[in-house]
Amino acid sequence: MKKFLLILIPFILFAYKVDIQVWKRHYTFYQFLKDNNLPLSIYYNLNTKLKREVRHIPKGTIYFILKNNNKFKQALIPINSKNQLQVIKKQNKYITRIVPIIYDTIKRKVTITVNHYLSYDIYKETGSELLTRKLINIFSDKINFKKIPKHTIINIIYDEKTRFGKVKGIKILFASIQNRFYHYMAFLNPYDNRYYDQHAKSLKGMFLPAPLRYKRISSYFGMRFHPILHKWRMHDGIDYVNRIGTPIHAVADGKIIYKGWIKGYGRAVEIRHKDGYMTLYAHLHGWPRGIYVGKWVKQGQVIGYLGNSGLSTGPHLHFGVMHYGRWINPLKIKNSARITLWGKKRRKFLSYIQKFTKQNNIALK
Ligand SMILES: [Zn+2]
Structure with a gap:
């Protein structure tokens, strides 16, 4: 939110008005240009990739239009989960550029004891269904999630990305699953975005067991x-x-x-x-x-x-x-075979988890 304001500050100083809009079902970029009296050349001058993206803006996307005396000055439209398209009117010219979407990120730590069933217990503690799916995905090669023993203890540290109070994404940084049969740990390696255990062994092989959930x-x-x-x-x-x-x-x-x-x-x-x-x-x-x-x-x-x-x-x-x-x-x-980190990659990962476990009071076994 802060950086978003920075982009707009030169205008806000002059008390311009910001319209917060929601991209409606079946609304098109074409219609957006028309509704704001903007030339179609804005669309035609975009590169192929951007053209494709603005044609597929999902409904419910929140975007902004900045106006002065009801005259268009600027718009910010998210086009994917990372970037937004900025359209600026300068004199009688229109400039487009790509700026990153700014999210609020909160770090959360939860400890869950499985009493009923996993997704219910996680949901009760965190209000998130996505978190269960992500957790299962990380350990799916190791654990049969249909048979989680009662009193299993699950620890998760994760980043929750929000925009205007809505959760837009979850990134699990660490998870452990412990009961009297096993104790698994998973760390997200920031250098390659894969999950490894405390011995720098990946939790998944090079291939998934299957490309889908099948009957x-x-x-x-x-x-x-x-x-x-x-x-x-x-x-x-x-x-x-x-x-x-x-x-x-x-x-x-x-x-x-x-x-x-x-x-x-x-x-x-x-x-x-x-x-x-x-x-x-x-x-x-x-x-x-x-x-x-x-x-x-x-x-x-x-x-x-x-x-x-x-x-x-x-x-x-x-x-x-x-x-x-x-x-x-x-x-x-x-x-x-699972992937094990070696050499420099291994040293970097191990020193990362050293720091991480210290900061978060995690005992390495
Ligand atoms: Zn076939």
């Missing part, structure tokens, strides 16, 4: 009688069944090398990973904003939605893994 697997890797083509064919991936629209996650960090229609596979995404791996996600219903060829994605990032496009007998995801040009069985990579 069942309808077809495995190997020879099968093709349900549409009625021929024996090699099935070079795995078919996961769930509802249309189920989010599909990148199983590993990588770069998108294809996004579009592939004959038979329908709407698809291909991601190239390190060590000669490539993954394919097919029969998609669609893609979230910001997914395009050349984009780097993180493990777990949503890269599409489950669908029924292409040659498909029902809503499912066809997931393929290629290794140095050959399709391999995706189930065979699920227990890939």
Whole structure:
């Protein structure tokens, strides 16, 4: 909020008026320009990426218009979770630029004893549903969250990002889960944004066990009688069944090398990973904003939605893994080695958690 005021201060000194507006359902950037008597050239002069972003401003976005005697002077419109578009009128010219959105960040520490069930106990303590999902995501390779023993103690230290009193994001910095069977710790490494334990071992392998939450697997890797083509064919991936629209996650960090229609596979995404791996996600219903060829994605990032496009007998995801040009069985990579930090990266991480644990009174075991 403070920096936002700084941007506006030269105007506020002259007692200009700020209109706080909410981006309505189906409202368009085009309409916004029209409503404020702004030239369409503002849109046409944006670069391709910005054009795409201003066409997809989500409803409910809070934006500002600064006016003087009811005449447009400036607008600030958030276009994604990090940045906003600033439109400034100077004499008779319009200038656009990108400025960061300023959030209020509060650091929170909670200790929760699981008495009923995890999401309920966390919600009761913090009022957050997102926190449970993030926690499960961090430990999903280690812990079966369907069977959390009673009296398990959970400690979480996290940053809560808010804007105008609304929670806009949560970042878990540290979490521990302890009971008489196990005691796990996770630290967010600020240098690579991954979670590691106190021995600098990552909590997840290079690959997620599956790219989605699924109901069942309808077809495995190997020879099968093709349900549409009625021929024996090699099935070079795995078919996961769930509802249309189920989010599909990148199983590993990588770069998108294809996004579009592939004959038979329908709407698809291909991601190239390190060590000669490539993954394919097919029969998609669609893609979230910001997914395009050349984009780097993180493990777990949503890269599409489950669908029924292409040659498909029902809503499912066809997931393929290629290794140095050959399709391999995706189930065979699920227990890939965890990443352990070595050398300089390890030293930096360990000295970070030294400081962090001291500041927060966490005993390393
Ligand atoms: Zn398939």
